[in-house]
Amino acid sequence: MNKSSRSVTVVIPARYGSSRFPGKPLIELNGKPMIQHVYERATACGAVSDVLVATDDERIKQAVERFGGRVVMVTGDYRTGTDRVAAVARMFAGDYFLDLQGDEIPLNPGLLTDLIEPFLESGAGMGTLKRVMDPTEDLLNSAVVKVVTDVRGDALYFSRAPIPFVRGDDSRQQVIGGLHYIHLGLYMYTKETLLRFAALPTSRLEDAEKLEQLRALDHGIRIRVWETKHASLRVDRPEDVPDVAERLQQFEAVKRELQNSGVFFKS
Numbered sequence: 006m007n008k009s010s011r012s013v014t015v016v017i018p019a020r021y022g023s024s025r026f027p028g029k030p031l032i033e034l035n036g037k038p039m040i041q042h043v044y045e046r047a048t049a050c051g052a053v054s055d056v057l058v059a060t061d062d063e064r065i066k067q068a069v070e071r072f073g074g075r076v077v078m079v080t081g082d083y084r085t086g087t088d089r090v091a092a093v094a095r096m097f098a099g100d101y102f103l104d105l106q107g108d109e110i111p112l113n114p115g116l117l118t119d120l121i122e123p124f125l126e127s128g129a130g131m132g133t134l135k136r137v138m139d140p141t142e143d144l145l146n147s148a149v150v151k152v153v154t155d156v157r158g159d160a161l162y163f164s165r166a167p168i169p170f171v172r173g174d175d176s177r178q179q180v181i182g183g184l185h186y187i188h189l190g191l192y193m194y195t196k197e198t199l200l201r202f203a204a205l206p207t208s209r210l211e212d213a214e215k216l217e218q219l220r221a222l223d224h225g226i227r228i229r230v231w232e233t234k235h236a237s238l239r240v241d242r243p244e245d246v247p248d249v250a251e252r253l254q255q256f257e258a259v260k261r262e263l264q265n266s267g268v269f270f271k272s
Contacts, residue, residue: 012054013121013193014099015047018086019069019107021062026243030065030107034250035257039240040065041072042110042253050114052121058107059093084207085217087192091203094196101125102199106190108240110249112256116235120193129229130198131221133160135186136233144178144185148241150216152188152230160228163188163216188230189237192218202226 019030019040030040040058047056058069058076069076077096083089090104103121111117116134124132135152143149147165154160162168167178167185194202208223210216221228238249 011101011125012099013052013101013103013125014093014097015050015053015056015103015105015117016090016093017043017047017056017058017105017107018089019058019060019062019065020086020089021060021065025241028064029240030060031068032240032246034110034246035254037072038068039110040069040107041074043105043107044069044072044074046111046114047105047117050117050121052118053103055099057093057097059089061089087199087217088203091199094199099196102194102196104192104194106239109190110238110240110253111235112237112253113235116189116233116237117191119233119235120191120231123231124193124229127229129227130195131202131226132193132229132231133218134189134191134233135230136189136236137182138180138185138187140180140182142180142187144180150188150190152186154186154230158230160218160222160230162222163214163218165214165216186232188218189233190239192228198226 021028023029031038034042044056044058047053056075058074059079060066060076061078061080066076066078077093079089079092086106087104090102094102120132120134144167150163150165151168152160152163153168169184171178171181202221205220205224208220210219210223218228238252240246240249
């Protein structure tokens with residue numbers, strides 16, 4: 006982790022209660038709870054100053070403490086993970102805060118660097134990442150959030166629907182490389198913008214799509230979006246677990262093989 010003068014605090018909001026998947030942060034993936042996989046990748050990023058888990062559940066708190074992580078209890082009625090991150094920002098000093106979802110596992114810590122480094126040089130108040138959709142990915146999957154940006158890289162819209170919609174391909178909306186992008190579930194803020202965001206009322210678009218970032222767009226907060234080539238693994242439903250565990254195991258096996266052969270594995 007980095008201890009530079011510009012502090013970047015990663016906050017991982019982790020909630021036990023979930024209508025679709027209770028206890029999700031604690032599901033075991035290859036011998037570790039999912040929250041530990043997320044935490045370890047955040048601490049491995051050289052651009053990060055500090056990492057905290059924010060939770061309201063004693064079971065998650067104990068799990069984080071068992072693997073030596075830092076955790077803060079944030080109790081109360083919070084609308085979204087980002088609102089929980091803002092509560093942490095009120096407790097701690099810091100210049101920049103990165104909201105990393107507890108169910109989004111960066112395969113490579115470089116994914117965080119791809120957001121942090123350009124953000125610090127941009128003067129933006131809020132930023133996030135996108136990745137080109139693979140042709141094999143399901144454009145119609147509502148669990149996969151899509152994003153479109155303008156020529157400057159600012160977000161125009163985020164949606165669970167296939168955006169942009171390709172007219173003339175009504176029966177088979179398929180991924181077009183360089184046109185369709187996945188939005189990755191992490192956000193970086195200046196402290197000022199984060200606290201401003203959390204004070205805003207829930208917007209109609211946010212409520213309709215169940216996407217917190219639409220609150221920012223609805224209220225005139227620009228979101229700068231940078232592209233990354235790094236992948237992440239997301240657990241949305243219980244049926245995602247076997248596939249994520251297998252892909253995580255495959256990635257770790259390749260990483261070990263490269264390291265054993267003397268190939269430098271950048272993190």
